[in-house]
Amino acid sequence: MYITGLVSILLAAITTNNFILSKFLGICPFLGVSKKTNTAIGMSAAVIFVMLLATAATFPLNKLLEAKDMAYLETIVQILVIAGLVQFVEIVLKKYIPGLYQALGVYLPLITTNCAVLGVVQLNVQNGYDFWQSMVNALGGGLGFMVAMIMFSGVRERLEGNEYPKFWEGLPITLVAAAITACSFLGFTGLVDGIFGA
Amino acid sequence: MAEKKTLGQEFSKGLIKENPVLRLVLGTCPTLAVSTSIENAIGMGVAATIVLICSNIVISALRKVIPNKVRIPCYIVVIAAFVTIVQLFVKAFAPSLDASLGIYLPLIVVNCIILGRAEGFANKNGVLASAIDGVGMGVGFTIALTLMAAIREFFGSGNLTLKVLGYGTTLTDIFHLGETDVLTAIGLEPILIFILAPGGFFTFGLLMACANKVAESKGKPKAELKGCEACPMAATCAMKADGKECAE
Numbered sequence: 001m002y003i004t005g006l007v008s009i010l011l012a013a014i015t016t017n018n019f020i021l022s023k024f025l026g027i028c029p030f031l032g033v034s035k036k037t038n039t040a041i042g043m044s045a046a047v048i049f050v051m052l053l054a055t056a057a058t059f060p061l062n063k064l065l066e067a068k069d070m071a072y073l074e075t076i077v078q079i080l081v082i083a084g085l086v087q088f089v090e091i092v093l094k095k096y097i098p099g100l101y102q103a104l105g106v107y108l109p110l111i112t113t114n115c116a117v118l119g120v121v122q123l124n125v126q127n128g129y130d131f132w133q134s135m136v137n138a139l140g141g142g143l144g145f146m147v148a149m150i151m152f153s154g155v156r157e158r159l160e161g162n163e164y165p166k167f168w169e170g171l172p173i174t175l176v177a178a179a180i181t182a183c184s185f186l187g188f189t190g191l192v193d194g195i196f197g198a
Numbered sequence: 199m200a201e202k203k204t205l206g207q208e209f210s211k212g213l214i215k216e217n218p219v220l221r222l223v224l225g226t227c228p229t230l231a232v233s234t235s236i237e238n239a240i241g242m243g244v245a246a247t248i249v250l251i252c253s254n255i256v257i258s259a260l261r262k263v264i265p266n267k268v269r270i271p272c273y274i275v276v277i278a279a280f281v282t283i284v285q286l287f288v289k290a291f292a293p294s295l296d297a298s299l300g301i302y303l304p305l306i307v308v309n310c311i312i313l314g315r316a317e318g319f320a321n322k323n324g325v326l327a328s329a330i331d332g333v334g335m336g337v338g339f340t341i342a343l344t345l346m347a348a349i350r351e352f353f354g355s356g357n358l359t360l361k362v363l364g365y366g367t368t369l370t371d372i373f374h375l376g377e378t379d380v381l382t383a384i385g386l387e388p389i390l391i392f393i394l395a396p397g398g399f400f401t402f403g404l405l406m407a408c409a410n411k412v413a414e415s416k417g418k419p420k421a422e423l424k425g426c427e428a429c430p431m432a433a434t435c436a437m438k439a440d441g442k443e444c445a446e
Contacts, residue, residue, distance in 0.1 A: 003349040022395045024231040028310060031226070072286060075304045076278040083271050112270075115227045115308045122301040167410040171223065171421060175403030 006136045008058040009129075013140025015188035019116050020148040021178075022185060031148060039176075040153040041146070046107040048142030052119050054087065055080045055138040058121050059131055080123050084142030086112045087130060116145060152181050205330050208222035212334030217310045220409040221253050221421050225311040229343055230398040231302050232356075237361045239347035240296040240340065245284050245303065249337025251329055252280045256269050258320040258328035273316045274307070281306045311339060342405070354392030356381030 019025045026047070033043045038142050066070050090108045093101040111117060120141045125136040155177050164173050200288050215231055218224045225246075232242040238239055256276050257264075264272045288296045296303060306312065315335055320328040356379030358369040381388045391397045409422040 003258065009210060024227050024304075024395070027226040074283060075282050075285065076275065079274055079307050080271070083274055096251060103354045111273075113308045113310065113313055114303050118271065119301055119305060120309050122304055126301060159385050167414055168407050168422065170419070172407035172410060172412075175399050175406060179396040179399035179403065182399055183391070185338065186391075 004196060006123040006132060008192050009133055010136050010140040010143075011195070012192045013137050014147060016186075018148055018185050019141045023119070024045065024117040026114050026145060029114060030152065030178070031111065031171070033110075034053055034149055034153045037150060037153045037154055037157070040149040042103055043107045044142070044146035044149045046104040046111060047114065047116060047145050048139065049104060050082075050089070050108070050111045051138040051142045052135065053085055053115055053123055054078075054117050055124060055134050055158075056101040056196060057085055059079050059134055059181075062072075062125055075122075078113070079118060082117055082121070083112045116141065122173060130198065148181070151184075152178065155181055161188040181184055200329075201376055207325065208327055208330040209334040209364070212331065212336070212338035213341065214338070216335075216425070217313075217338045217409075219339055220405060221315070221413070222311075223406075223421055224314050225309050225339060226402070228305065228309060229339075230395075230402060231344060232299060233343055233347040233350055234271055234393050234400060235298075235351050235359050236344055236347045237359045237366075238298050239343040241292070242286075242299060242302065243336070243340025243343045245288060245299075246306050246309060246311065246369070247333070248341055249277065249280045249283055249306055250331035250336045250339075250398050253277045253312055254315060254320040254328040254332035255325055257316045258323060258325045261321045269316070269321065270313075273313060277312050278307045281310050288384075297382075309400040342367060346398075346401055346405060349405075350392045350397055352380075353389050354397060355379060355390075356383075356386075399411060 017023060020030045029043055029047070034040050040067070059080050060079055061081060062071075062074060065073055065077060068115075075099050084106050090101075093104070093108075094174065123141075124137055127133075127137075129137055155175065159173060159177055212218065214221075216222055219226070219229050221250055228246070234240045253273070253276050257273055260272075260276075283387055284306070285296075288299075288303060315331060319331050323331070346399075347357060352369075356370075358366060360366045370378070372373060373383070379388060392401065406421060413420055414434060
C-alpha cells in the first residue's frame with residue numbers, strides 16, 4: 001500500500017530516525033538556537049519550510065542528472081540549489097510577506113549550511129524515494145527536528161540557573177542533557193516496524 | 199626564519215590550542231555521527247582534511263578574484279567540487295568506508311570547519327599559510343574524532359578496530375580473544391549505549407568538559423558555541439542586523 005508506506009516514512013523520520021537525536025544532522029542549531037522555546041519554534045518552522053522547498057526543487061534535477069549519466073554532480077547541484085533557493089526565499093519574503101519574514105526570515109541564512117537540509121536531500125537519493133516519498137520524508141524530518149528542538153529547549157530552560165562544577169558549565173552540561181534527551185528517543189526503537197510490519 | 203616559525207604555529211594551533219572540535223566547537227555533526235569506530239573516524243578525518251587543504255589553497259589563491267558579495271556561494275562551489283572528487287576516490291578505492299560513512303561523506307560540504315576556515319582564514323591569508331592552516335585544522339579534527347571514537351568504541355563494544363582502509367588489527371585479535379571482547383574478558387560488560395546516539399552526546403560532553411578543565415588550568419577561556427563572530431554566515435545574517443545573536 002503506497003499510502004501506508006508514506007505514513008511509515010513520516011513516522012520513522014519523526015521518531016526512530018529523528019534527524020537530530022539519531023542521525024546527528026543539524027546539531028549546530030540544536031545546540032545554538034534551543035535556549036528559548038520561541039526561537040526554537042521559529043528556527044524549526046524555517047527548517048521545515050526550506051527542507052520541503054529544497055526537496056521539491058532538487059528532485060527533478062536529480063532525475064535529470066541521473067538520466068544524463070551525471071549523477072556524480074549531485075552534491076554540487078544540490079548545495080547550489082539549496083543556497084540559491086534560501087537566498088531567493090529570503091528576498092521574496094522580505095519584499096512581499098514581511099510578517100512571515102519577521103518570523104522565519106532571520107533564520108534562513110543559517111539554514112544554507114545546515115546539514116539537515118542537504119542531509120534530507122541526500123537521504124532521499126540514497127533511499128531511492130519517489131517524489132511524494134521524498135516530500136513526506138522531508139516533512140517528517142522537519143517535524144522531527146521541531147519536536148527535538150522544542151523538547152530540548154524545555155530541558156535547557158530547566159538547566160538554567162543550576163550550579164555545576166565550573167568546567168561542566170555551558171556546553172558540556174548541555175551535551176549531557178542532549179544525551180539524556182536522545183535516550184528518551186531510544187524508546188521509539190521498533191515502533192514503526194511494530195505498527196506497519198517489518 | 200621568522201616566517202618559518204609562524205608557519206609552524208599555523209600548523210600547531212589547530213592541534214590543541216584552536217582544536218576545531220574541542221575548542222572552536224565546529225563540525226559537531228560529523229564528530230557525533232561517525233565516531234562509532236576508529237576506522238570510520240580516521241576515514242572521515244582524512245577525507246575532511248584533504249577537502250580542507252585543497253579548498254583552503256584554492257580559496258586563498260582566488261581571494262582577490264572572488265567578489266566579496268557572492269563569496270559564500272563561491273566557497274561552497276569550490277568545497278563541493280573537492281568533496282565530489284574525494285567521494286569518487288573513496289567510492290573507487292575504499293567502498294567499505296563509503297558504505298559506513300554513508301551520507302556523511304557528501305555532507306562534508308556543509309561541515310562548518312571547512313566553510314569556517316575559508317571565511318575565517320583562507321580569504322585573509324596567503325596560499326602557503328592557508329594550506330598549512332588546513333593541514334593543522336584537519337589533523338586536529340582527526341585527532342578529536344579518533345579520541346572520541348576510541349572512547350565510544352571501547353566502552354560500547356569492548357573492542358578497538360585499529361584499522362585504516364581495512365588494513366590493521368583489532369584489540370580482540372591482539373589479545374587473542376576470538377569472539378569475546380576485552381570488557382567481557384575482564385568480567386565487565388560493554389555499555390551498548392555508548393555506540394548509540396546518546397553515547398555520542400555524552401562522550402562529546404565529557405571530552406568538552408575535560409578540554410575546559412585543561413583550558414582553565416592554562417588560564418584560557420572555556421569553549422563556547424561561538425556567537426556571530428565565528429559564524430561563516432555572519433556577514434549576511436539578518437539576526438545580527440537585528441541585534442540578536444543566534445547563540446544568545
